[in-house]
Amino acid sequence: MSNQKTNKIIVIGGGYGGLRTVEKLAKNPNNEITLFDKNPYHFMQTDVYDLIANEEDFAQVTVDLFTYCMGFDSNVVFYKQEVTNIDFKNKKIITQIQRYTYDYLVIAVGSRTKFMPSIPGLREYAYGIKALHRAMYFKQKFEMSLFNKVDESGTVCTPINIIIAGAGLSGVEIAAQMASFSREFYRRNNFICRKLNIVLINSGKTILKGMDKHLVKKSQERLLDLEIVIKHERKVVQLSSNSVKLSGGEELHMDFMIFAGGVEPNGLVYDLNLVKNEDGYIVTNDSFQVPQYNEVFAIGDCTTIYNNGERVSPTADVAEQMADICAKNIRNLILDKHLLKHNIKSRGTLIALGRGYAVSKLFGLYFNGYIAHIVKKIVEKVYAKRLDYRSNRGCKKIFNC
Template identity: 40%
Template structure:
């Protein structure tokens, strides 16, 4: 029986799994150091109290149980070493997992440049436990603020560094949440400030100008201070020091200035990678050295058939994960492999509350409540079948 291992239970890994389970005569093992699949784009809703922990996670144990496959298992393990010649995976828990085919889907992590002193103390909301810690710290400070408002009214200042999608969305959600919080309670000490710092000449570099304009107008209406053409140089003594020669005080620093590949890619030391550590794959999602090792989602440098590098997002995770799953099954059945030619469906940006902006297939620009409803529909269309599976898996577990 052929053994397939997926490392990483994120979007790309789940889509690969959904293809692989179509073959009932193979053994599939999903490995992740976490017990849950983090629905990362929705974590901002969690921070802004629009959802709870259960809304932004999918339990991997019950998910795997929910699939109708007798040879599928989830292992909550931390990978330490991969021996691609012996086809063995070594884990921190001393368990060895063998494979015939391997799909790398471990994703990325926030990149904290060592050249910026003090940045190691910044908040990293890409990791769910860090996002929850940030949420708790922020709410604790709000409580202290209103508790002491008659005596003093100290500033609360959130500095968001990086004005790409993540930075813009977290700044917008936090500003909207804070504004509603103070309005609802009619608190006098409502001097929360949010600054968004972009090293580029605008926010959302690389996106269409109309999306940039809509987003910038919305951020300003939420009271967010946008600082462009400026880099963070160091974080020290409650201040952020900027490249324009100024310093601004901060209560929290949220860093969204870039990502790098999971450290696990270093274990495949003889495959081609780019300068961010992403594994370079061919049109079949295979590594250059091993046709039985695939890389998908954010951990891979994925190009379309024109040779253009695709941005790391959920759409590309879906397409690449699905393609790798199909091609593993094709290899097992000795069928021709299918080329992956990813295309972006568009982009949708959450901008606080029930407001969003989006570009649909490069044809239509939408904004406001309509864009928000489209974004929620896309999310629910992904989550709904997974919820069905984990309910089925949970029912199976309760029988034992």
């Protein structure tokens, strides 16, 4: 039996970065790891477009965190508790139930949709899709609207008007998936009423700001092929229950609006006495430590990282790369070794643009159409299988089967 000191490690947040950190640190039996999240599940946000368009149900885009953590060799535990604050000086996290002591801490709480208070009606009438419950609620409303259009076939058949604000990756993928799903839905079932109007509001001159120009071009061509209207250099300035007012005075009728036009760190970050940048994200060094406390790390969407002066886009791939380095640096701290500095770059871009179609750039090579779609599905399935293996192992331990 080892006489080495037990390392108490707390990870806050069961997202991509948090789970990867747990997985890596759990390999050392002397690490006693506790994962905290207010939700009992991990939500695979990269699959949200499939959830909304009925290609997957909520069980396929979530992993139970209790069984996942039970799938390790007794040195990982999960608590469904919301962390409300952190006492960094005394190395304690504070939940609504009690306090827990740590030797090392990883903050991986992610981000949330930013409903700007400067836009009247935004929070009341728009849907975000970063949280599972919001995505599920919109999915149900969307399906009900499709049914209502079928139900009124042969009479009035008014169109469903969907506004998507934000032409980044999330907005573009959701617009394309909804348009292709509804097109297939109406045609496959030979319904007369087929009217679905999707308008994508983009504040910039092109969609997918900052991404590879070839991917942008192919994505825009696909959106136009799906008859999605793109309004460039426009911003949402006001919402009511059935209309959206844009900068310049234009007003659009809408049945639903998805807001994908901005994110901010999750609520806990605002309450922490840490150095933050002008957008409210936790500031870290190149090893992902916060400036004031060597034993505290921040990874994923709650922090901002740069490579050669350029901001690295926050993706699931980047969060997992951050987690790998973070886990190695905690190990190096324990062993009193030099810490690694990151040089993180995106390993590839995969953009889902409706059923059976995607565009991608992997290792400098471009793919589009069905081949890119298959590649994206393989990447998603490999990730899900890895989590499912651990969760199935934990489930067998719990139920002794």
